[in-house]
Amino acid sequence: MRQGFRQSMAWLHTWSGLVVGWVLFAVFVTGTATYYRTDISRWMQPELRREATMSPEALAASADLAVAHLQAHAGGARTWFVTLPTPDRPLVELFWRNRPGTPPGHVLLDPRTGAPAALRATRGGDFFYRFHFELNLPPLWGRWIVGICAMVMLVALVSGIVTHRRIFADFFTLRRDKAAQRGWLDAHNVSGVLALPFHLMITYTGMVTLALMYMPWGVTAAYRGDQSAYFAETGQITRDRPATGEPGTLAPVGPMVARALATLPGPLERLTIVNPRDANSTIVAVFEEPHGLSHEHPQVAFAGTSGAIVEVLSGALRPAAKTFTTLVGLHEAHFAGAALRVLFFLCGLMGSAMVGSGLVLWTVARLPKAGAATGFGWRIVHTLNLGTIAGLPAGIALYFLANRLLPLDLAGRADWEVRAFFGAWILVAVAGAWPAPRRAWRLALAAVAGLFVAVVVADAATACGLWDDPAWFLGFDAALLGLAAGFALISHKVARFAAPRRARRAVPEPAPRMEAA
């Protein structure tokens, strides 16, 4: 590091990128899938029948059924969460936290009858969403690990930009016919530079979504650590109404839903019921985000025992708060329509490609000379690379496959799908460690392609009778086939690339100038 600024940044870029690359790849891939979270959930529950409209009366009635279920099954919980039905997803989703140490409660109800919905059990797209920032670990651990990796990613991006002499020229540079290392370097540069604004935005805004967890010291200094007071003062949530300890009875929620709908425009998304059996219980009706970039939910809070409105929140955030919610909104991209969502998805794929090609570049740049044995560190990096870059997509494919093939009445079915996901991932990672590197890549990527084709076959064979909108399901399957084709193509390229590269190796040629490796 006694060299110049650029060299020290190149070094920082290489090593910071390597140590967090595997986690970042998983975060990028599952985050990219999360742009289609609701679509994945819909595909994974093909029994669901959508409805044309959802009247306010039906919404109020479903809320009453939801509370009746919670009174019967979740009386001890401190907070109940009720997601109300929509025409696209006519289900009432209930969630409640029990005492620490016991798993939280979760159930889907039919909004007409209040009985548990007759759907296959699955975590659907929510699994990818949570994995994206918790890695299926205990939330505190997962979020800190992802946060640290995101910070290192930001460092890798900044140092990567500094490392680049010629950002603009890199837009148009992909020297596939030169040495392997050049090709990978250019692939890394193209995927990194083309979508650079997206990469910077998504990394920074991702940290902003959990900013108060990672950097709570402003709230510590100015609010003595009271986060809910801070959030209420910014206008993002309604004020806390602490429990009195006196028992109280919840008034019917149906009329409150009707009043909320009369108070604010826009679709009602969910109800949060705090301290449901306390005299000071609160019901907060949370609306969908209005049109615009900002992530802010208009809300109406009711006193639970009387049904009187105690607070209405609707827009009017001050500049910093508006900036904060806009950054969160940019990360989630709930505002994006179909075309923009495709663009976000492609940018996410580019991010995955940038991380993946960066990881591969590390190994390619350090390939041992012909005949020399590979070092231990090189094997470790190579094995983790293959295990992550091919293993994770294999896991995703098997997660979908398990959804179609597991018996519908299997106990713990949703958990078995998750086990299938990790089982396939681990299997590919372990199996990929033994064969020669190039062969391992080719076979693993071909296996991923095969698995995605198998998903489509299994869907058509077992579920086509359930499709309520065949065109939509065929579209989803076509996207999966597109992924399969992509993996097959890369596998083919890996196989074909071997010959010319080795041949050229025999001929001495000037060493390629290294810029980012």
Next chain:
Amino acid sequence: MNRSSSLSARASVAGRLVLAAGGGYAVAAFTTALLSLTLPMPRAEAVTTATLLSFPVMVSIVVVAFAARSLGRAAAIVGGLALALALALRLVAGSPPFGFGS
């Protein structure tokens, strides 16, 4: 950087790493707390602004920790900055900054 690093080079890297992570977070945390208390805007706005700025602050400290000519120089810059911020925070808050007084 040459891969065959000597022992002292490795120690320098380890030192910079500790400096970047620990010093970077400390400077970011002190900056956030200080700005939260001093920015001339409503309390909630000041906290939000300060928190949003904390991540760029941390990134720049990491860059400084790895770009400085020597480990000692990096430690002097980051340590000096952290110390100055901690003193300023103590003046503004009127009590030890974190955890102890609150």
